Amino acid sequence: MEFLKDLFVNIGLWFSGWLTGFMPAWGVEVVTGFLGAIILVFIGLFAVLILTWGERKVIGRMQDRIGPNRWGPYGLFQPIADGIKMLTKEDIIPTGADRWVHLVAPILVIIPAVLIYAVIPFGDGLRGADLNIGILYIVALSTIGTISILMAGWSSNNKYSLLGAFRAVAQLITYEIPLVLSIITVVLLTGSMSMVEIVENQTVPYMVSMPLVFLVFMVAASAELYRAPFDMIEADSELIAGYFTEYSGMKFVMFFMAEYINLLAMSGVIVTLFMGGWRFFGLEEILPFLNPFIFFAKCAFVIFLFWWTRATFPRIRIDHMLGMAWKALVPIALVNLLLVGLVDKLVEGTLLTSGVLLIVNIIEMVILLAILDKVGGKTRAKTMERVAAQQG
Amino acid sequence: MYFQGLAKGLSVTLKHFIQSYTGKTGIEDGERITEPSLGGMFTVEYPDEKLPMYPRFRGALMHLRDPETGEANCTACGLCITACPQDCLTVEGDDGKGKDRRAEAFTYGLSECIFCGLCVEACNFEAIEMSSDYELSSSEREIVWDLERLLAQGDKYDRRQSGEDEEK
Numbered sequence: 001m002e003f004l005k006d007l008f009v010n011i012g013l014w015f016s017g018w019l020t021g022f023m024p025a026w027g028v029e030v031v032t033g034f035l036g037a038i039i040l041v042f043i044g045l046f047a048v049l050i051l052t053w054g055e056r057k058v059i060g061r062m063q064d065r066i067g068p069n070r071w072g073p074y075g076l077f078q079p080i081a082d083g084i085k086m087l088t089k090e091d092i093i094p095t096g097a098d099r100w101v102h103l104v105a106p107i108l109v110i111i112p113a114v115l116i117y118a119v120i121p122f123g124d125g126l127r128g129a130d131l132n133i134g135i136l137y138i139v140a141l142s143t144i145g146t147i148s149i150l151m152a153g154w155s156s157n158n159k160y161s162l163l164g165a166f167r168a169v170a171q172l173i174t175y176e177i178p179l180v181l182s183i184i185t186v187v188l189l190t191g192s193m194s195m196v197e198i199v200e201n202q203t204v205p206y207m208v209s210m211p212l213v214f215l216v217f218m219v220a221a222s223a224e225l226y227r228a229p230f231d232m233i234e235a236d237s238e239l240i241a242g243y244f245t246e247y248s249g250m251k252f253v254m255f256f257m258a259e260y261i262n263l264l265a266m267s268g269v270i271v272t273l274f275m276g277g278w279r280f281f282g283l284e285e286i287l288p289f290l291n292p293f294i295f296f297a298k299c300a301f302v303i304f305l306f307w308w309t310r311a312t313f314p315r316i317r318i319d320h321m322l323g324m325a326w327k328a329l330v331p332i333a334l335v336n337l338l339l340v341g342l343v344d345k346l347v348e349g350t351l352l353t354s355g356v357l358l359i360v361n362i363i364e365m366v367i368l369l370a371i372l373d374k375v376g377g378k379t380r381a382k383t384m385e386r387v388a389a390q391q392g
Numbered sequence: 393m394y395f396q397g398l399a400k401g402l403s404v405t406l407k408h409f410i411q412s413y414t415g416k417t418g419i420e421d422g423e424r425i426t427e428p429s430l431g432g433m434f435t436v437e438y439p440d441e442k443l444p445m446y447p448r449f450r451g452a453l454m455h456l457r458d459p460e461t462g463e464a465n466c467t468a469c470g471l472c473i474t475a476c477p478q479d480c481l482t483v484e485g486d487d488g489k490g491k492d493r494r495a496e497a498f499t500y501g502l503s504e505c506i507f508c509g510l511c512v513e514a515c516n517f518e519a520i521e522m523s524s525d526y527e528l529s530s531s532e533r534e535i536v537w538d539l540e541r542l543l544a545q546g547d548k549y550d551r552r553q554s555g556e557d558e559e560k
């Protein structure tokens with residue numbers, strides 16, 4: 001029974017114990033590290049299969065359609081069929097393309113996406129590595145993905161691709177700031193950048209005690225993932241497919257996979273930072289083997305939120321999108337950081353802090369949104385006046 | 393309230409998401425339910441279920457038979473051939489005179505036909521009609537139907553022969 005209670009961790013311990021029987025210590029480390037890496041990569045790949053199916057299914061349902069349903073029960077094998085189809089496609093390199101950059105970009109885009117999984121704690125003791133700068137590592141990695149997007153757009157020798165890549169960079173620079181500011185808020189409260197410690201210090205999920213920070217992070221995250229309504233870089237109606245317009249076959253699939261691996265990784269980060277990771281009202285103490293299931297259930301919820309917004313909102317114009325980040329999200333995140341710092345210093349006790357934070361957050365939300373509403377309304381009125389004058 | 397518009401949009405999509413599972417959908421008593429207020433999905437799963445075509449729908453051409461003799465109505469007058477803008481019909485008659493003449497051969501180039509229905513308009517003998525058949529894909533490059541094939545098509549799709557009400 002003891003073994004089953006913390007099943008996954010114990011399997012790991014048993015395995016490394018078994019290896020120590022006939023291997024030197026460094027050999028055990030190499031083998032376990034290698035196997036762990038393979039498992040993490042396969043979590044990502046498996047996520048691609050499930051998420052592509054799920055996205056089409058959920059968005060289809062929201063639009064009163066059925067979604068994939070022809071192959072396998074509930075169309076579950078659809079991603080496999082898609083994969084086979086993609087493998088048989090011709091691999092085209094456009095004339096005038098920068099051959100090597102064109103080839104390397106799809107490989108480079110998938111590496112940082114997979115690397116993020118190394119620091120995400122799926123359960124107590126279930127993680128690739130407990131870096132003490134885990135969250136900084138994630139922020140650093142998410143920028144590398146953009147370099148490969150820029151490479152893909154530039155090397156394609158296609159104006160639409162290049163435009164998409166430019167937008168990607170603009171979007172990343174803009175939305176990284178509110179994203180990092182809300183991460184700092186969490187780090188400030190926790191006092192640590194390690195993902196594991198952030199989870200362990202979250203008695204009350206930060207999503208409950210700081211809804212505004214969570215909201216800012218969600219908006220910034222969906223912009224970071226280039227998902228609708230922030231899918232400026234692949235805006236199909238304007239840019240065909242953005243930076244991967246010129247890619248076909250397996251190279252196209254690489255971009256596609258990177259997108260979904262990133263989606264699960266980002267939702268894992270959100271779950272870790274704001275929803276208490278693998279913790280669920282003390283259940284994690286009683287039945288530790290449930291930890292990864294709790295974690296992935298929370299991930300599913302976050303991903304559903306992403307799908308839901310994608311099915312609901314139309315794409316935002318690029319200047320509005322950048323404006324929203326600079327004029328709304330960054331100020332909100334800054335004020336938030338200030339207030340959270342103050343509350344953290346002045347109030348003692350975890351529960352009390354959470355309560356005060358919640359109240360402060362709500363007051364802040366009301367005031368800030370009132371200001372934004374006023375300012376936005378004024379701009380709008382001015383624009384409308386100008387339009388009316390033009391139409392005369 | 394702020395975000396009212398956003399919340400409204402989100403609630404609409406969520407409502408449709410739930411209704412797609414709980415709502416009424418599909419076929420009941422041979423009738424497809426397409427009442428939007430009932431919610432649910434209205435997808436017609438094409439290869440498995442098909443919508444009934446309207447009587448005036450113009451699919452592939454078919455030849456009709458005389459209900460008494462069972463022979464083709466066509467008298468090889470050639471009016472349809474003159475009317476056809478695509479030149480995709482040919483006809484050959486036997487030695488009979490006037491109304492007694494019968495078509496011996498008739499070809500219909502399905503791959504050139506634009507389904508305009510002018511040949512049907514031109515025919516004075518109720519010999520041809522557009523069937524409701526729209527599943528016409530073929531692995532041949534040139535699809536040409538002869539009289540036999542056209543009559544078979546008529547046997548299959550002629551609403552009068554099957555006794556169905558034509559207005560249905």
Ligand code: SF4
Nearest residue numbers: 476505506508509511
């Ligand atoms: S439908 Fe039009 S194109 Fe086709 S055979 Fe008749 S007249 Fe010619």
Ligand code: SF4
Nearest residue numbers: 466467469470472515
């Ligand atoms: S189908 Fe009608 S119009 Fe054409 S040849 Fe026969 S009888 Fe004449």
